[in-house]
Amino acid sequence: MLYDFSQITGRDAYKLVVSTIVPRPIAWVTSQNTQGQLNVAPFSFFNAMAGDPPTLVLGIGSREEGGPKDTLRNILETGQFVVNLVNEELAKQMNITATPFSYGVSEAEKAALATTPSSQVRPPRLAASPVSFECELSQTVAVSETSTIVIARALACHIDDRYMLNAEKYYVNTPELKLVGRIHGAGWYTTTHELFQMERYTVAQWETENGG
Numbered sequence: 646m647l648y649d650f651s652q653i654t655g656r657d658a659y660k661l662v663v664s665t666i667v668p669r670p671i672a673w674v675t676s677q678n679t680q681g682q683l684n685v686a687p688f689s690f691f692n693a694m695a696g697d698p699p700t701l702v703l704g705i706g707s708r709e710e711g712g713p714k715d716t717l718r719n720i721l722e723t724g725q726f727v728v729n730l731v732n733e734e735l736a737k738q739m740n741i742t743a744t745p746f747s748y749g750v751s752e753a754e755k756a757a758l759a760t761t762p763s764s765q766v767r768p769p770r771l772a773a774s775p776v777s778f779e780c781e782l783s784q785t786v787a788v789s790e791t792s793t794i795v796i797a798r799a800l801a802c803h804i805d806d807r808y809m810l811n812a813e814k815y816y817v818n819t820p821e822l823k824l825v826g827r828i829h830g831a832g833w834y835t836t837t838h839e840l841f842q843m844e845r846y847t848v849a850q851w852e853t854e855n856g857g
Contacts, residue, residue, distance in 0.1 A: 655791075660830065663689075668826030668835045672703055673729040675753075675760065676719035677768045683760070684715045685742045685752040685771070687731065689827035699799035701728055701780060707791040708745065715748050724782040725766040725796070728741055729774035732823045733836060738773075740832075765800045775822050778802040801812055 650658050657666075672691035676684050690704030705717045713721075720726050731739045741756040753760060753771075760769035763779045770777035780797040787793050810816040819837075826835050 659759070663827075663831040667828045669828075670824070670826050671731045673731050673735075673741065673742070673771065673774065674716050674726050675729060675768045676716050676726040676772060677723060678719050679830070682749050683751055683753055683769070684719055685756070685758065686714065686715070686716045687739050687743050689782050691728070694796070698784075699802075700783070701778060701797050701799055703728075703795040703797070705795060707795050709757075713793075717795070719768075720782055720795060721785070723767065725768055726780050726782075727763055727766065727768050727770045728778040728780055728799075729771040730776040730822070731825050732775050733825055734823075735773055736834065743836070752791075763801070764803075765814050768773075770803060774823075775805045775808055779803075 648658075648661060661672045669689040670691055672688045672814060674684075674686055674688060678840070679756070688703050688705060690706075692702060694700045705714055706716055716726070738756040738758055742752040742758075744752070746752060746755065752758075759772040761772040763770050763777075766779045766781065770779070778799040779801040781801050783796045785793050785795050785797050806812075808818050808822055810818045820840060822837075824837050826837065827833070828835050
């Protein structure tokens, strides 16, 4: 089946994208406005786009009733935010923070989430999150009236000591993080239990196996 995106609605294009580009990691973003009011919200249009410097990217849509989401408003106002990752234990609380509360309402209070100060940015991080990235805005790209891409540099990374195999060598016990990701619509998520490993070929190995 061929779908020409220029011939279908944005809503239908969205359904195709989120049903096929999976799994998607979840950025559980903490941000603040200039008055210090805290906002917590999850986004699955998210990933790492560079390692040097560490660069994270978020895709943020508008509110259903129109206008920018609180997270984008706060990021534009302050230039700072924290990306917290979501494990299985925190999935229910993450889902609560996806509720479209009014601007200024603290999702952290609604979901009973404790916060702890960040080291280099003003917004706090979520204390229970296994991994948090303190971020500083690099630039935003408005791709439409309802969608904005946020590009940010990660200034610091907090990882719970329980998940470090060797802190001096930066080895993380990734499977034990038990992170969750987004799949398709209507509230579907996935765990990260089913893993498999494939070593990357060298040219010599490939030529040996395939006759040169």
